[in-house]
Amino acid sequence: xxxxxxxxxxxxxxxxxxxxxxxxxxxxxxxxxxxxxxxxxxxxxxxxxxxxxxxxxxxxxxxxxxxxxxxxxxxxxxxxxxxxxxxxxxxxxxxxxxxxxxxxxxxxxxxxxxxxxxxxxxxxxxxxxxxxxxxxxxxxxxxxxxxxxxxxxxxxxxxxxxxxxxxxxxxxxxxxxxxxxxxxxxxxxxxxxxxxxxxxxxxxxxxxxxxxxxxxxxxxxxxxxxxxxxxxxxxxxxxxxxxxxxxxxxxxxxxxxxxxxxxxxxxxxxxxxxxxxxxxxxxxxxxxxxxxxxxxxxxxxxxxxxxxxxxxxxxxxxxxxxxxxxxxxxxxxxxxxxxxxxxxxxxxxxxxxxxxxxxxxxxxxxxxxxxxxxxxxxxxxxxxxxxxxxxxxxxxxxxxxxxxxxxxxxxxxxxxxxxxxxxxxxxxxxxxxxxxxxxxxxxxxxx
Amino acid sequence: xxxxxxxxxxxxxxxxxxxxxxxxxxxxxxxxxxxxxxxxxxxxxxxxxxxxxxxxxxxxxxxxxxxxxxxxxxxxxxxxxxxxxxxxxxxxxxxxxxxxxxxxxxxxxxxxxxxxxxxxxxxxxxxxxxxxxxxxxxxxxxxxxxxxxxxxxxxxxxxxxxxxxxxxxxxxxxxxxxxxxxxxxxxxxxxxxxxxxxxxxxxxxxxxxxxxxxxxxxxxxxxxxxxxxxxxxxxxxxxxxxxxxxxxxxxxxxxxxxxxxxxxxxxxxxxxxxxxxxxxxxxxxxxxxxxxxxxxxxxxxxxxxxxxxxxxxxxxxxxxxxxxxxxxxxxxxxxxxxxxxxxxxxxxxxxxxxxxxxxxxxxxxxxxxxxxxxxxxxxxxxxxxxxxxxxxxxxxxxxxxxxxxxxxxxxxxxxxxxxxxxxxxxxxxxxxxxxxxxxxxxxxxxx
Numbered sequence: 001x002x003x004x005x006x007x008x009x010x011x012x013x014x015x016x017x018x019x020x021x022x023x024x025x026x027x028x029x030x031x032x033x034x035x036x037x038x039x040x041x042x043x044x045x046x047x048x049x050x051x052x053x054x055x056x057x058x059x060x061x062x063x064x065x066x067x068x069x070x071x072x073x074x075x076x077x078x079x080x081x082x083x084x085x086x087x088x089x090x091x092x093x094x095x096x097x098x099x100x101x102x103x104x105x106x107x108x109x110x111x112x113x114x115x116x117x118x119x120x121x122x123x124x125x126x127x128x129x130x131x132x133x134x135x136x137x138x139x140x141x142x143x144x145x146x147x148x149x150x151x152x153x154x155x156x157x158x159x160x161x162x163x164x165x166x167x168x169x170x171x172x173x174x175x176x177x178x179x180x181x182x183x184x185x186x187x188x189x190x191x192x193x194x195x196x197x198x199x200x201x202x203x204x205x206x207x208x209x210x211x212x213x214x215x216x217x218x219x220x221x222x223x224x225x226x227x228x229x230x231x232x233x234x235x236x237x238x239x240x241x242x243x244x245x246x247x248x249x250x251x252x253x254x255x256x257x258x259x260x261x262x263x264x265x266x267x268x269x270x271x272x273x274x275x276x277x278x279x280x281x282x283x284x285x286x287x288x289x290x291x292x293x294x295x296x297x298x299x300x301x302x303x304x305x306x307x308x309x310x311x312x313x314x315x316x317x318x319x320x321x322x323x324x325x326x327x328x329x330x331x332x333x334x335x336x337x338x339x340x341x342x343x344x345x346x347x348x349x350x351x352x353x354x355x356x357x358x359x360x361x362x363x364x365x366x367x368x369x370x371x372x373x374x375x376x377x378x379x380x381x382x383x384x385x386x387x388x389x390x391x392x393x394x395x396x397x398x399x400x401x402x403x404x405x406x407x408x409x410x411x412x413x414x415x416x417x418x419x420x421x422x423x424x425x426x427x428x429x430x431x432x433x434x435x436x437x438x439x440x441x442x443x444x445x446x447x
Numbered sequence: 448x449x450x451x452x453x454x455x456x457x458x459x460x461x462x463x464x465x466x467x468x469x470x471x472x473x474x475x476x477x478x479x480x481x482x483x484x485x486x487x488x489x490x491x492x493x494x495x496x497x498x499x500x501x502x503x504x505x506x507x508x509x510x511x512x513x514x515x516x517x518x519x520x521x522x523x524x525x526x527x528x529x530x531x532x533x534x535x536x537x538x539x540x541x542x543x544x545x546x547x548x549x550x551x552x553x554x555x556x557x558x559x560x561x562x563x564x565x566x567x568x569x570x571x572x573x574x575x576x577x578x579x580x581x582x583x584x585x586x587x588x589x590x591x592x593x594x595x596x597x598x599x600x601x602x603x604x605x606x607x608x609x610x611x612x613x614x615x616x617x618x619x620x621x622x623x624x625x626x627x628x629x630x631x632x633x634x635x636x637x638x639x640x641x642x643x644x645x646x647x648x649x650x651x652x653x654x655x656x657x658x659x660x661x662x663x664x665x666x667x668x669x670x671x672x673x674x675x676x677x678x679x680x681x682x683x684x685x686x687x688x689x690x691x692x693x694x695x696x697x698x699x700x701x702x703x704x705x706x707x708x709x710x711x712x713x714x715x716x717x718x719x720x721x722x723x724x725x726x727x728x729x730x731x732x733x734x735x736x737x738x739x740x741x742x743x744x745x746x747x748x749x750x751x752x753x754x755x756x757x758x759x760x761x762x763x764x765x766x767x768x769x770x771x772x773x774x775x776x777x778x779x780x781x782x783x784x785x786x787x788x789x790x791x792x793x794x795x796x797x798x799x800x801x802x803x804x805x806x807x808x809x810x811x812x813x814x815x816x817x818x819x820x821x822x823x824x825x826x827x828x829x830x831x832x833x834x835x836x837x838x839x840x841x842x843x844x845x846x847x848x849x850x851x852x853x854x855x856x857x858x859x860x861x862x863x864x865x866x867x868x869x870x871x872x873x874x875x876x877x878x879x880x881x882x883x884x885x886x887x888x889x890x891x892x893x894x
């Protein structure tokens with residue numbers, strides 16, 4: 001048996017950051033990270049292996065930061081946790097003893113049980129370098145590619161595929177619009193328009209009912225009965241938490257979608273933590289369970305867990321999970337933090353909404369200027385910020401993080417109205433029209 | 448006599464934003480904005496009239512947003528305030544009666560009393576369109592240009608001038624380094640290096656003692672006695688608040704550099720407000736008087752004043768002024784918020800400092816990636832964020848605003864360590880290395 005003090009199962013962003021954080025807070029403990037695949041990838045970089053990255057292998061993740069910090073690594077697949085004995089048995093037969101165990105076992109892409117879904121040429125998005133390199137090589141040779149799912153991964157794949165010379169791309173989304181869970185229509189529609197401009201066929205409000213083909217996929221069948229010729233299919237339908245290992249050890253509570261954890265990422269077993277996609281999350285506003293599977297969320301959890309494995313050293317001051325997203329479609333950046341107008345209504349919040357637009361340089365004729373628009377959603381009575389969305393150029397990626405921080409700090413409308421900020425001709429909208437402030441000032445009750 | 452309810456003197460960013468804010472909060476009041484020049488400019492855009500803007504006249508400011516919102520405007524120079532009678536007499540002889548008066552009279556560029564400083568070809572940076580257009584036209588014809596002052600305006604002018612074909616630019620700064628008031632050396636030096644790469648001669652730790660020439664400036668004399676041939680000189684030595692009008696009305700307190708105001712921008716006279724460069728500011732950390740002359744600060748004050756002219760409607764939750772700056776030197780962006788390590792030491796704060804570096808895209812080979820580095824300064828005992836600096840690409844302009852917000856919200860080190868944020872390959876550093884979080888995690892006591 002191999003003994004270690006901190007055993008982390010999973011070598012993705014959550015496992016890696018947890019190990020490095022634990023190294024900082026517990027400099028003298030033995031830490032071991034096991035991963036079940038030899039070569040992983042940077043998860044958010046997967047779509048960019050198609051066109052943006054010159055060499056798709058650049059998206060490989062590396063265990064180097066671990067070994068450089070005195071953390072043991074191994075390629076092993078965990079099969080049984082013995083909570084009483086505090087050991088984990090691996091597929092290889094090897095057994096690891098632990099004092100603290102961290103499950104960072106991630107999620108698996110959803111593969112809908114459709115006829116023909118296992119045909120070659122149909123690709124669920126697995127986070128494995130070799131698989132993805134083969135997928136990218138195949139996709140680059142195809143002419144008719146169907147992307148199933150109009151969430152982040154779907155639109156990013158469609159955008160990247162549309163840049164392949166001679167490639168015709170279709171995107172199918174079951175809901176009436178793209179990005180419906182994260183954006184209100186006036187923002188989500190910008191992504192759809194951009195894709196259409198670039199020749200992507202966007203089919204919303206429809207779904208795929210099956211696939212057919214001889215040696216590989218040749219046709220996709222839509223709900224209307226229409227059959228379409230396709231050379232390849234990418235399935236971007238989201239993911240499900242990997243819970244089998246934990247469930248067998250009694251760590252998944254009844255009715256939970258993931259491994260149950262408290263605010264400090266502790267499972268029901270005080271010596272076992274779970275972080276990232278495999279762990280349950282509670283909504284910042286309502287404490288309901290929510291599914292947010294983002295590397296950024298996973299690393300935030302990993303930092304909380306890594307610091308707090310043996311004692312609670314770092315207090316988690318912002319309880320619950322805020323979904324903060326950003327995405328990129330051929331130069332257009334969309335960001336969303338917290339509740340949308342739609343989701344706030346669904347949760348029965350009484351709201352006030354403010355919108356503002358500006359150019360992200362000033363004066364507007366500065367080189368590289370593009371439009372930026374911001375929408376903020378406040379609680380009507382308490383005037384606390386509930387959510388925000390932004391669309392614009394590259395800087396929108398950090399602008400949405402300002403909104404994210406404002407939500408975490410429970411900023412009020414008047415605090416945003418009197419916000420102090422830096423503005424610069426080359427970098428931001430003018431101080432007279434800084435859209436975050438302007439949107440706060442313009443917030444009005446909506447029914 | 449012309450009667451108005453809200454009289455605002457000054458048509459720059461402070462006066463304009465105050466008028467628009469007052470229009471929102473007091474929709475039925477008469478508002479009049481008088482300015483003493485026909486055509487003003489966007490103040491932070493002035494350096495960019497040289498090269499970045501194809502047409503320098505694009506940097507003109509416009510009174511259109513005022514007239515579009517039912518605000519009267521006039522070109523008048525105020526000469527006497529009669530506080531008892533609640534009137535202002537203009538140079539034209541016209542008298543305006545007011546209920547509430549807002550002084551947004553700005554600042555004037557410092558012109559040091561050196562021999563020859565009034566020679567043609569020597570340009571203090573006045574915020575007047577006609578003057579600046581003539582200046583730009585003249586500068587574009589010159590070969591040897593000296594910029595005096597290594598603060599923001601000086602380095603931005605030097606950067607822009609260095610792009611004029613065949614133009615040799617020298618920059619003189621009296622202190623041992625550039626940007627010394629806003630950046631620690633390791634950040635400020637990046638600006639100096641960039642300027643030098645672009646052929647700017649950077650002379651720190653020296654000063655100009657005078658100028659000579661026949662019909663226009665021909666030579667600058669340095670403290671060493673060296674005489675240099677120059678065809679034109681830009682004076683970027685900062686500005687002094689315009690206080691004469693207010694001082695004559697008894698609104699400037701003894702020993703104050705500007706018009707004394709409380710947290711709501713009220714002067715000692717409850718019917719008179721002062722905002723922007725002409726008004727005193729108190730430091731966020733120490734409540735000492737500080738000179739921060741930024742359009743962004745001015746507009747933040749304008750919003751507080753404009754909402755609160757008749758009643759205190761919008762509470763100012765973040766008291767005091769935080770200097771938040773960003774600047775741009777040929778693609779390099781520097782941002783600073785709050786205290787630097789130097790200024791924190793000078794104020795005797797016991798500090799912890801953390802540094803982090805990353806690429807602003809991920810993986811690092813994504814197109815357009817550049818390095819970003821962040822430094823955070825915390826109070827050692829209370830672990831509250833005191834200041835931050837960042838250097839990187841365009842997004843650094845908003846990244847510094849995240850740090851600015853964290854300071855305003857008195858974020859602790861552990862809050863930043865557990866920050867939730869969005870990351871994206873095209874937009875931000877990777878979630879595993881987001882430098883704001885990494886710098887917080889690495890903060891260590893320094894002596």
